[in-house]
Amino acid sequence: MFSTPTEVGEALARQRYISTDEIATVVFLAAQLGKPILAEGPAGVGKTELAKAWASALGRPLIRLQCYEGLDETKALYEWEYAKQMLYTQLLRDKLSELLADCATLAQAADRLAGEEDVFFSRRFLLPRPLLQALLSDEPVVLLIDEIDRADAEFEAFLLEVLSDFQISVPELGTLKARHLPLVLLTSNNTRELSEALKRRCVYLHIDYPTLEAELDVVRLKVPELAPGLARQAVELVQTLRELDLKKAPSVSETLDWARALVLLNARALDAQTLDHTLSILLKHESDLQRARISRVVR
Amino acid sequence: MDDRLIQFIAGLRAAGLRVSLAESQDAARAAAVLGVRDRAAFKSALKATLVKERDDGPAFERLFPLFFGSGGPPLIPPQQALSPDQQRALEAALRALAGDLSRLLQQLAQGQPPTDEELARAARIAGAGRSTEPREQGRITRAMLRQLGLERLAREIAQLLQQLEQMGMSPEGREAVAQMLQANAEVLAEQASRYAGQSIARNLVERQPRSFDEQGLLETPFSELTEAEARELRKLVTRLAARLRSRAALRQKKGAGRQLDAKTTLRANLRTGGVPFDLHYKKRQIKPKFALICDISTSMRPVAEFMLRLMYEMQDQVGKARSFAFNDHLEEVSDAFLLHRPDVAIPNVLTRIPPGYYATDLGFSLKNFVDTHLDAVDRRTTVIVLGDGRNNHRDPRLDLFERLQRRSRRLVWFNPEPSATWGQGDSDMLAYLPLCTAVHQVSNLAELSAAVDTLFTGR
CATH class of the missing domain: 3.40.50.410 (von Willebrand factor, type A domain)
Structure with missing residues (x-):
């Protein structure tokens, strides 16, 4: 564990993640207070990347739960392995008839079988999904719940119990408590408003598009092959594009893709032809491309 | 410290943020963990624990300096800005002009800030006691400075410099004195501004936020809503x-009325030997x-x-x-x-x-x-x-x-x-x-x- 926010920032930097002071402080606080982080912000500003960097900075495994519409408890938490239970029943048939051989009545046999029920509803047949994995893991983990805004409101409500008590009740087994408190990071692209209850339980982090210098640092770090002058020009262009009223503003990850493309194409300068060929990496809507051309940000 | 934090949270609530009790506890714990030494970290800590809506960010940014700002930087004392000779000359000039110069200039020249009573009096006359609008901070500051006598200052500085010249001070020495006075005037403006901001913040907390009866509001006819109620x-x-x-x-x-999807159900339950544990329904385009x-x-x-x-x-x-x-x-x-x-x-x-x-x-x-x-x-x-x-x-x-x-x-x-x-x-x-x-x-x-x-x- 780290003892100051600065140490967190340095550790993240060693994982090639450039954090702001605010990010480092919030990450530090979350670990100190034992609270989940809720990171909101536009797509592609490095919210998921933060979880990965954090996990490797701490040397902990990262368990990821990708949310989507229709995600439910069986996919997020646990499932009974019916097939395995069935197979065991089949294979143990002889043993079972041996066990029940001296039963006089059906009721007696049923009682005896009930005595052995634990065998079939044990952890052996429990298939843990990401949330349960994170709780039952032998070593402390970082749990990433990605794009929580895509999951339904009910799933969000269900998550509240897990995130506040770090325990889960499985009817057949009783309550399972976390061995180690996992560090949790939830991300949201803000496609819908999250419930206040969830927000209350988290420390909140808003990650916005980086400033020019910060983005330039990221490009220099991740695409060192790009000539410094060109890198600055490219990042400046991206920053201007974000000012336009676009359907989808270019994200940091798209800036990096573009920078890599410029390297591959051996571009020397951002001339009209290079831009024409590569701009579709930054702007994914035809109308955005047109708007960028009309506004003369790119010729 | 805790009192200040509680006041700050009350201020946030007065500004319309919804801060729960659990969140204020979190904020207090966060402040305890990080301490107040590093102001930026302290601010991030409060922001992360108290502000959960992006739209509430500006209100937080506006209120934070009002509650956690210091009284402003200190005035520069003449001992620091001037050589001993220059200091003596300045003191002599001040004595010579004692009748003509305002108290403000004497204070600035001696590096003494106005006393709390003087600031409070200026603030009271400037109307800081009533204002609950953070955007009035600038207006109140200007009124306070006028009250303290900043308007006459330029003329008096000229007078002082003239006196110094007559007393035979070198141009460099006069330049140093003028610079010190100018710097101190700016510091004073900053202090007044903070003072105004803090008193607005205090008013904001003391003013009971108008509480609206939610249910009543829901049932008020649209045609009878006031602007505040509409907000x-x-x-x-x-x-x-x-x-x-x-x-x-x-x-x-x-x-109700969903339909079993037999095909998907059979496929999904193959692993249980076709025993339908897990039912699947036809997806309807229901949106x-x-x-x-x-x-x-x-x-x-x-x-x-x-x-x-x-x-x-x-x-x-x-x-x-x-x-x-x-x-x-x-x-x-x-x-x-x-x-x-x-x-x-x-x-x-x-x-x-x-x-x-x-x-x-x-x-x-x-x-x-x-x-x-x-x-x-x-x-x-x-x-x-x-x-x-x-x-x-x-x-x-x-x-x-x-x-x-x-x-x-x-x-x-x-x-x-x-x-x-x-x-x-x-x-x-x-x-x-x-x-x-x-x-x-x-x-x-x-x-x-x-x-x-x-x-x-x-x-």
Whole structure:
């Protein structure tokens, strides 16, 4: 564990993640207070990347739960392995008839079988999904719940119990408590408003598009092959594009893709032809491309 | 420290943020962990634990320095800025001019800040005791400085420098004195500004935030809302919509009348030897499609605004929604909502079509709709008309309305007037009524949200 926010920032930097002071402080606080982080912000500003960097900075495994519409408890938490239970029943048939051989009545046999029920509803047949994995893991983990805004409101409500008590009740087994408190990071692209209850339980982090210098640092770090002058020009262009009223503003990850493309194409300068060929990496809507051309940000 | 934090949270609440008790505990713990030494880290810690809505960020940024600012930087003492000779010369000049110079200049020259009483007095006269508006900080600061005598300062400095020249001080020495005085004047301005800000912050906390009775507000007729109540109600809409949204989502999932999908069920249960543990249902395209036709004449504006807000908040539960606004003619306004957030889009829509009394022409607007936007309506669309049905005695065009009814899945009318007045005066409501699938009275937000809720029942 780290003892100051600065140490967190340095550790993240060693994982090639450039954090702001605010990010480092919030990450530090979350670990100190034992609270989940809720990171909101536009797509592609490095919210998921933060979880990965954090996990490797701490040397902990990262368990990821990708949310989507229709995600439910069986996919997020646990499932009974019916097939395995069935197979065991089949294979143990002889043993079972041996066990029940001296039963006089059906009721007696049923009682005896009930005595052995634990065998079939044990952890052996429990298939843990990401949330349960994170709780039952032998070593402390970082749990990433990605794009929580895509999951339904009910799933969000269900998550509240897990995130506040770090325990889960499985009817057949009783309550399972976390061995180690996992560090949790939830991300949201803000496609819908999250419930206040969830927000209350988290420390909140808003990650916005980086400033020019910060983005330039990221490009220099991740695409060192790009000539410094060109890198600055490219990042400046991206920053201007974000000012336009676009359907989808270019994200940091798209800036990096573009920078890599410029390297591959051996571009020397951002001339009209290079831009024409590569701009579709930054702007994914035809109308955005047109708007960028009309506004003369790119010729 | 804790007192200051509690005051700050009270200030945030007064500014309209919703801060829960649990969150204020978190903030206190966070402050304890990080300490107050590193101001930036302390600020991030409070922000992360107290501000959970992006829109609340500016209020936090505005209030934070008011509560956690220091009294400002200290004045520069002459011992630091001037050589001993220069200091002695300055003291002599001050003594020589003692009768003519103001107290302020003497204080600045000696590096002494005004006493608390002096600041408090200036603030009181500047009106800082009453203000609860952070944006008045600048005005109050200027008034305080005037009160302290900053206006005469330039003339007096010139006088002092002249005296120093006569006493034979070198140009460099006079320059150093002038610079020190100038720097101290700026420091003083900063101190006054902080003082003004802090007293505004104190007032903000002491002023009891007007608490609104939520239920009462929901049931206040739209036509009787004051501007403050409307503002409060707008915040409520978001939470109301969240409630409606989860109800709608549940209904879509658990609604009666779903059909077993035998093929998928068999496939999914192969691993259990075909014993159907896990049932699968046919997916229905249940997200409803809407065409919303809104009357935005002057009398209808408040209700139209809330209707548009509610519909916008429900967007993720809606398959496709197109909205139209009319007064004397009809225009499509969907694009405003595609491009902007509702706070921008709604005023935008309301200004696009000019209001006017006695201008409403529902018949002509229906004709506009049928002529140009009929593609918005198919047999899966619910058409919602939001209006009072007052047509200024013009042709109601029931024939067109009937066409809409036949073409759509449902034709629903929302009317803000009490049902007793329908059909009175120029209201054509009773003529339209038989053609509607349902008619709802929506005079307040409670009724409006109940009516919107019925739109999502799927039947």
